[in-house]
Amino acid sequence: xxxxxxxxxxxxxxxxxxxxxxxxAVNVTNPKALTDPGPQDPTxxxxxxxxxxxxxxxxxxxxQYWASFNLAPKRIQNGxxxxxxxxxxxxxxxxxxxxxxxxxxxxxxxxxxxxxxxWAVMTYGTCRVTILDTMGRPQVADVKEGDLxxxxxxxxxxxxxxxxxxxEFVLAFDNGESSEFxxxxxxxxxxxxxxxVLAKNFGVPVEAFKNIPLHNRWIYQSNIPAPPLxxxxxxxxxxxxxxxxxxxxxxxxxxxxxxTKSGTVRIADSTNFHVSKTIAASQVIVKPGGMRxxxxxxxxxxxxxxxxxxxxxxVFNTGPAAxxxxxxxxxxxxxxxxxxxxxxxxxxTDLVYMEVFRADxxxxxxxxxxxxxxxxxxxxxxxxxxxxxxxxxAIQSASFVFAIPRIEKHDSAGSNAxxxxxxxxxxxxxxxxxxxxxxxxxxxxTIKQTKPLVTSEAHGQPSA
Ligand code: MN
Ligand code: MN
Numbered sequence: 001x002x003x004x005x006x007x008x009x010x011x012x013x014x015x016x017x018x019x020x021x022x023x024x025a026v027n028v029t030n031p032k033a034l035t036d037p038g039p040q041d042p043t044x045x046x047x048x049x050x051x052x053x054x055x056x057x058x059x060x061x062x063x064q065y066w067a068s069f070n071l072a073p074k075r076i077q078n079g080x081x082x083x084x085x086x087x088x089x090x091x092x093x094x095x096x097x098x099x100x101x102x103x104x105x106x107x108x109x110x111x112x113x114x115x116x117x118x119w120a121v122m123t124y125g126t127c128r129v130t131i132l133d134t135m136g137r138p139q140v141a142d143v144k145e146g147d148l149x150x151x152x153x154x155x156x157x158x159x160x161x162x163x164x165x166x167x168e169f170v171l172a173f174d175n176g177e178s179s180e181f182x183x184x185x186x187x188x189x190x191x192x193x194x195x196x197v198l199a200k201n202f203g204v205p206v207e208a209f210k211n212i213p214l215h216n217r218w219i220y221q222s223n224i225p226a227p228p229l230x231x232x233x234x235x236x237x238x239x240x241x242x243x244x245x246x247x248x249x250x251x252x253x254x255x256x257x258x259x260t261k262s263g264t265v266r267i268a269d270s271t272n273f274h275v276s277k278t279i280a281a282s283q284v285i286v287k288p289g290g291m292r293x294x295x296x297x298x299x300x301x302x303x304x305x306x307x308x309x310x311x312x313x314x315v316f317n318t319g320p321a322a323x324x325x326x327x328x329x330x331x332x333x334x335x336x337x338x339x340x341x342x343x344x345x346x347x348x349t350d351l352v353y354m355e356v357f358r359a360d361x362x363x364x365x366x367x368x369x370x371x372x373x374x375x376x377x378x379x380x381x382x383x384x385x386x387x388x389x390x391x392x393x394a395i396q397s398a399s400f401v402f403a404i405p406r407i408e409k410h411d412s413a414g415s416n417a418x419x420x421x422x423x424x425x426x427x428x429x430x431x432x433x434x435x436x437x438x439x440x441x442x443x444x445x446t447i448k449q450t451k452p453l454v455t456s457e458a459h460g461q462p463s464a
Contacts (some may be wrong), residue, residue, distance in 0.1 A: 015054040024056025050312060050324040058314070062323035063092050069100040069170075069330045075181060079107030079221035080161065084331055087176035093334045095358035096179040096303035099171040100330070103127065103161030103219065106226070110217040111158045111186040116173040118151040119279040121251070121354055123307060125167035128226060131157040131247050136240040139247055140232050143167075146252020146283070148268055150276040156186075162226055170305055174278045174358045185216040249273040251283055262290030263350075270360040280362040284343075286311070286351040291344040295369040297337060300359035304333035304343070309351035316340035327353075340367065351378055 013020055017027070028034050036052075045052055048066075054382035067090040072083035086097040097116075103109060122143050129149050130140045142162065143149060151157050153174075161167045190198065191214050196297065199206040227235075247269050256264035280300070286292055286309075305315075306327045314324040317339050327333060327343070335341045345351035355362075 015228050018041070019059050023059055024058070025053055026056045033108060040270065044411045047328060048326050050326045051288055055314070055324050058322045058324050060321055060323075061319050061321035062315060062317055063224070064090075065092055065323065065334045066325040066327070067093070067332045067334070068328075069098070069332065070328075072100070076327040077219040079219045080104055080109070080166070082180050082219070084180050086179055088179075090176075090332070090334070092336070093303065093332075094176040095301050096334075096356060097176050097180075097304065098303065098332055099173070099180040100168070101159075101171065102166065102168045103159060104166040104221070105161050105163045106222045106224075107161040107166055108217075108222050109159040110220065111156060112183045113154055113156040114173070114178065114183045115153055116175045116178045117153045117278045117388045118149075118157075119172045119174070119276065119281065119356065120149045120169045121281070121283075121305075121307075122147045122167065122169045124169075126162040127167035127169060128162055128229070128232070129157065129158040129248065130159075130232075130236070131155055131243075133243045135243075136238055138236045138238055139243050140229065140236055141246070141248045142229055143248055144252075146250070148249040148251050148276075148281065149215075149247055150249070150272065150273065151247060152275065152277070160222070160226060170354075172279060172303060172305075172356045181218075185218065187213045187216040191215070193321070243275075245274040247275055249276070251281075257282075261287075263287050267362045269362045271348050277360050278358055280357045280359045282355045282362055284351075284353055284355060286343070286345040288345055288348050288350070290351075292342060294340060294342045295364050296340050297357065297364050299337070299361065299363040300357035301337050301340075302333070302335040303356040304335065305354045305356065306331045306333075307352040307354065309345060311343050311351045311353070312349040313341055313343045 011021070017024055025034055037170075045434060067085045069083055069085060072085050072089070074081045074083045080101065080103040082099055082101040084097065084099040085093070087093050101109070107369045120144050124145055126142055126144050127144050128140065130138065131151055131154060132138045140150075148313040156263050175179075190212055195206045195209055198209050202208070226232075251266055251268050254268075254272075259382075261420070263284065263286040265282055265284050267280070267282045268276065270277050284292055304327075306329050308329055310393075311327040312324060313333060313335075314322055315335050316322050317336075325333065326346070333343075343351070343353070
C-alpha cells in the first residue's frame with residue numbers, strides 16, 4: 001500500500017506493469033536492490049533471463065512449469081542411454097512423463113511392456129520399432145526424424161538403433177508417474193518363473209532355459225547386423241496378418257494443417273493417427289519474429305518439448321498469476337488445461353517444438369478468435385467498456401493473425417494494424433484513458449542465439 005512514510009511511493013498501475021504492489025525491475029529505485037551478490041552459477045542462471053529479470057507483467061504465485069532434459073541424469077548402458085523428467089522431479093506434470101533416449105547403431109531397448117501408453121517423436125537417425133497387438137498381429141517399421149509412434153498401454157514392443165548412427169527420440173508416457181526405468185521386462189519375467197513352468201509353457205525341456213539371462217538387459221548392444229526390413233517382416237509375419245492401423249505416423253512428411261509466412265503446424269491425433277487414442281500432438285515451426293499466438297487448450301494439459309531454436313512463453317492463471325520462462329532445445333514446458341499462454345520465437349532461426357496432450361483430439365481456443373467474434377455493439381450492451389475496446393482491437397488485428405492454430409508475425413503489416421488498434425483505443429473514453437498506450441520501460445531480455453539440437457532438416461522418402 002502507498003504510504004507517505006515510504007521513501008519511494010509506488011507508482012500507479014500502468015500498462016505493462018499492472019500490479020499493486022508493483023513488480024519488476026522497472027520499479028526498483030535503488031539499483032543496489034537489483035544486484036545478486038550471493039552464491040550463484042552465472043552460466044546456469046543465464047539460460048533463464050526471464051527468471052533473472054521477469055517482465056513487469058509477471059506476478060508471483062505460479063507453480064514451476066519449466067523443466068529440461070538438459071538437467072536430467074543419464075542412465076548409460078552398453079548400447080545407449082536414457083534420461084527422464086517425471087512427476088517425481090516435475091510436480092506439475094501429472095498427465096505426461098517425458099523420456100529422452102539414444103540408441104547407438106545396434107543398440108537395443110529390450111522386449112518390454114508397461115501399464116501406460118507410449119508416444120514418441122524421432123529427433124535423430126533411424127530406429128526399428130516392433131510391436132504386437134492383442135490379436136497377435138505384429139508390425140515392424142523403420143522410423144526417421146519427424147516420425148511418431150504410439151504403443152497402446154500393455155502392448156509389447158522393442159526398439160533398435162540402425163546404421164549408420166543409431167537414433168535418438170523423445171517418449172511421452174500418458175501418465176506423469178511413469179518411469180522408463182521401471183517397465184515390465186521379458187528377461188525379468190522369464191528369470192523369475194519356475195523352470196518347470198517355463199518348460200510346460202513353451203513345450204520344451206527345462207534344459208533349454210539353462211543359459212537365460214538372470215538379470216534384465218534394459219538396453220544392450222547387439223553385434224548381429226540388423227537385416228533389411230522386408231526380411232524382418234517376413235520373419236515376423238503372423239497368420240493373423242498385420243494390424244489394421246499402423247502404430248507409426250510420418251508427421252514430418254505430412255502436409256501442414258496450417259501454413260503461413262510465419263510458420264507451419266502439423267497435427268497428429270486420433271482423427272488421422274488412428275491408434276493414438278490417448279495422445280494428441282502437434283509439431284509447430286515458428287519462423288524468426290513469429291509467435292504462436294495467445295491461446296489455451298480446453299481439453300487437456302499441454303506438455304511442450306523444444307526441438308530447435310529458442311523461445312519465450314508466459315502462462316497466465318487466476319489470482320492473477322503470470323510466469324515467463326525461456327526455452328531452449330531439450331527444454332520442457334507444462335501448461336495446465338485452460339491456462340492462457342503464448343510462445344514467441346526469440347532467436348534468429350526457426351523455433352521447432354512439439355505440443356503433446358493426453359487427449360484423443362487436438363483442441364484449442366484462440367484469444368483473438370474469441371474476441372473477434374464477441375459482440376461489439378448491441379442494444380443494452382455497455383459502450384466504452386474495456387471489453388469493447390478489446391473487441392475493436394481484435395477486429396483490427398484480424399488482418400494479421402491467422403486461423404487455428406495461429407502464428408502471428410510482427411511484420412510491417414502487423415505494426416500498421418497495431419497502430420490502428422492503438423488509435424482506436426485512444427478514441428475510447430475509458431476510465432483509464434491513455435494507460436493502454438503508455439510504453440513500459442522494462443527492457444526485454446536479450447537472448448543469445450544457440451546452436452540447434454539437430455542440424456539436419458532432411459527427411460527420407462515417405463514409407464508406403
Ligand atoms: Mn516402452
Ligand atoms: Mn498451447
